Amino acid sequence: MKKARIVLADDHRLVAEGLRGLLEPDYQLVRIVEDGRALLEAVDRLMPDVVVADVSMPLLNGIEAARQLKKRHPAIAVVFLTMHIDVAYAASAFEAGALGYVLKHSAPAELLTAISCALRGRTYITPLLAGELLDYQRRRPEDGQQDPFSRLTCRQREVLQLLAEGLSAKEAAAVLGISARTVEFHKYGMMDSLGLKSSAELLRFALEHGVK
Structure with missing residues (x-):
C-alpha cells in the first residue's frame, strides 16, 4: 500500500528530526522546511497529501501559510503541531482550513491520530482544548465584533x-x-x-x- 506523503514545517531542526523518526514508519516524509515561505514552495513542487506545520515560523507564520496553501491546493490536508495552548490560535488554525491541532508535548500520542483523521477528511483537536474551543466558538457570534x-x-x-x-x-x-x-x-x-x-x-x- 502506498504511503501518504508529508511535508513537515518547523523551524526547530531538532524537533523536526525527532518527528522524522515518528512519521517515517507509516508515512513518506518528502521534505522538511523551516519557514512558511519555504513551505509554500515545497507544497507547490511536491504536492504532498498532508502538511504538518508549526504555528510560529519565520517569514510567514503557519496559519497565514495555511490560508494561502488551502486557496491554491484545497485537497491538501493541514495539521498543526505547536506549543500554543491558547484557544484563539486553534480557532484561527481551523478557520485557515486546518484539519488538526496537536500540542507538541502530546505529539507521540496524538500526531499520528491527527494525520490519520486528516487523510480521511476528519478534524482532530487535542483533547486539552476541545471543550474550550467549542465554548470559544459559541461566544464569538455574541460578541458582535470582527477580529x-x-x-x-x-x-x-x-x-x-x-x-x-x-x-x-x-x-x-x-x-x-x-x-x-x-x-x-x-x-x-x-x-x-x-x-x-x-x-x-x-x-x-x-x-x-x-x-x-
Whole structure:
C-alpha cells in the first residue's frame, strides 16, 4: 500500500528530526522546511497529501501559510503541531482550513491520530482544548465584533509579520519581491484600517495577535 506523503514545517531542526523518526514508519516524509515561505514552495513542487506545520515560523507564520496553501491546493490536508495552548490560535488554525491541532508535548500520542483523521477528511483537536474551543466558538457570534486582524489583506499580514520580525521596509520588500514604497503603503494602510497612530502601535498590535 502506498504511503501518504508529508511535508513537515518547523523551524526547530531538532524537533523536526525527532518527528522524522515518528512519521517515517507509516508515512513518506518528502521534505522538511523551516519557514512558511519555504513551505509554500515545497507544497507547490511536491504536492504532498498532508502538511504538518508549526504555528510560529519565520517569514510567514503557519496559519497565514495555511490560508494561502488551502486557496491554491484545497485537497491538501493541514495539521498543526505547536506549543500554543491558547484557544484563539486553534480557532484561527481551523478557520485557515486546518484539519488538526496537536500540542507538541502530546505529539507521540496524538500526531499520528491527527494525520490519520486528516487523510480521511476528519478534524482532530487535542483533547486539552476541545471543550474550550467549542465554548470559544459559541461566544464569538455574541460578541458582535470582527477580529481586527481579519480586516487586513493577505499581503498586509505578510508585511506585518516581516516588520514584526525586525526587518526594514527595504528588507521586507526584498523578501516579498515588491518595492520598499509598496511596503510603506501597506504599513500605513494597516495603521489606517486598525485606527493606529504609529509604527510602535502597529508592532504592539502584531505582538498581541501572535504575528510571529
